[in-house]
Amino acid sequence: MNDINRVDLFGNSYPEQAVALTNKINKLMGANDNAATTRAFVEESQSQERPELLRILTKEMIVNPAKQIELDDLITQEVRSALEILNDKGRHSSQVGSGTNEDQIRNLVKLANEDWEAVRPFCYSLAVAARWGTRDSLSPWVAGIKSIVSAAHKHHDGYEAINNIRHIAAVAVLAVAALACSAHSKWENFKILLADPSVPENYHVGSSIGVLDATGYWKPFDTSSLLPTIFMYAETTGDDPIEILRKYDDRKIGKLYTPIPDWLHSVMKPIFKWSEEEHTQNYHRSEIMLGVVGQDIAIQDALMNGHNLEYARSNWFGRCTWVLRHASKSPIEQMKSELLRDGSSWAPLQAGLFGGNMDRASKAIDSYNNDYHQLSRSRAF
Numbered sequence: 521m522n523d524i525n526r527v528d529l530f531g532n533s534y535p536e537q538a539v540a541l542t543n544k545i546n547k548l549m550g551a552n553d554n555a556a557t558t559r560a561f562v563e564e565s566q567s568q569e570r571p572e573l574l575r576i577l578t579k580e581m582i583v584n585p586a587k588q589i590e591l592d593d594l595i596t597q598e599v600r601s602a603l604e605i606l607n608d609k610g611r612h613s614s615q616v617g618s619g620t621n622e623d624q625i626r627n628l629v630k631l632a633n634e635d636w637e638a639v640r641p642f643c644y645s646l647a648v649a650a651r652w653g654t655r656d657s658l659s660p661w662v663a664g665i666k667s668i669v670s671a672a673h674k675h676h677d678g679y680e681a682i683n684n685i686r687h688i689a690a691v692a693v694l695a696v697a698a699l700a701c702s703a704h705s706k707w708e709n710f711k712i713l714l715a716d717p718s719v720p721e722n723y724h725v726g727s728s729i730g731v732l733d734a735t736g737y738w739k740p741f742d743t744s745s746l747l748p749t750i751f752m753y754a755e756t757t758g759d760d761p762i763e764i765l766r767k768y769d770d771r772k773i774g775k776l777y778t779p780i781p782d783w784l785h786s787v788m789k790p791i792f793k794w795s796e797e798e799h800t801q802n803y804h805r806s807e808i809m810l811g812v813v814g815q816d817i818a819i820q821d822a823l824m825n826g827h828n829l830e831y832a833r834s835n836w837f838g839r840c841t842w843v844l845r846h847a848s849k850s851p852i853e854q855m856k857s858e859l860l861r862d863g864s865s866w867a868p869l870q871a872g873l874f875g876g877n878m879d880r881a882s883k884a885i886d887s888y889n890n891d892y893h894q895l896s897r898s899r900a901f
């Protein structure tokens with residue numbers, strides 16, 4: 521009886537039990553079959569269990585150099601599965617925009633949800649890797665980020681409004697990486713995952729664009745429409761999109777300033793499992809770092825290509841612009857104070873962000889701060 525192994529694959533602890541079962545099978549079958557068994561188990565797992573399964577496997581394997589190849593293969597497989605959905609032209613076809621206005625709203629919200637669900641397991645794994653990974657071990661997540669952002673950024677035939685929905689996935693993976701890195705002050709990993717990677721530019725052969733320039737909070741939807749607000753409420757409340765539209769028409773809800781950052785703030789809670797206060801503080805910190813690093817990348821790109829610096833702007837202005845609009849000291853000013861206090865010893869500079877240059881960091885902060893304050897003032901009432 522001692523040789524019998526019992527697992528409960530029907531309770532709330534399915535992911536943990538599934539990993540335990542997989543590990544036992546691997547031991548029985550021998551090392552040569554480990555990777556194939558694990559990949560098959562993840563591939564066949566139910567969609568609702570897959571994110572947590574990827575998180576647990578990543579946590580177990582990333583600290584074990586002997587498991588690096590197996591983990592790389594596992595993440596590569598997950599990215600491939602996500603790209604099959606994001607690159608599916610049939611899903612992002614004109615049929616999404618057909619039917620009545622209500623049909624179109626439901627279809628677009630559904631499509632955005634599906635694109636998010638396509639990368640959600642990868643995001644759960646990425647949150648672990650961004651905290652515990654090293655330069656030598658992060659390559660599969662870097663490749664995944666580049667592939668997902670490229671899938672959103674590259675030119676697609678068809679309707680732009682439908683194709684741009686793919687940016688939901690791109691924004692999500694970058695926001696998760698930023699939150700995991702900034703919450704634990706993993707600034708070298710922030711640089712590796714977010715500041716350094718680039719993707720091919722669409723209309724200039726041989727040129728590339730940084731991932732933080734290639735996408736942003738406002739890319740998935742037309743910012744003038746109500747659709748991003750409807751999407752945010754539908755995703756966070758479970759209400760039917762048309763019911764949300766009716767609530768808006770009845771003035772029971774208003775149009776949100778930052779619907780995509782608000783949505784990200786909500787859907788990332790299960791990934792990190794902090795208290796509400798801790799989650800919000802960490803999330804806002806990550807928004808600001810995304811914004812300032814994005815500003816630096818935009819400035820450097822403009823300088824390199826001889827463009828007007830006036831148009832070098834970050835794509836990353838989030839919910840801080842309205843949630844913290846009445847703060848006595850903005851988070852940007854706090855960051856500038858940290859830079860002035862620590863000088864060249866400031867941790868992000870030590871990690872190589874902003875080229876390790878204090879003046880460059882200061883210019884990025886000041887430039888981002890100008891646009892940040894304009895947005896905050898416009899949302900003061």
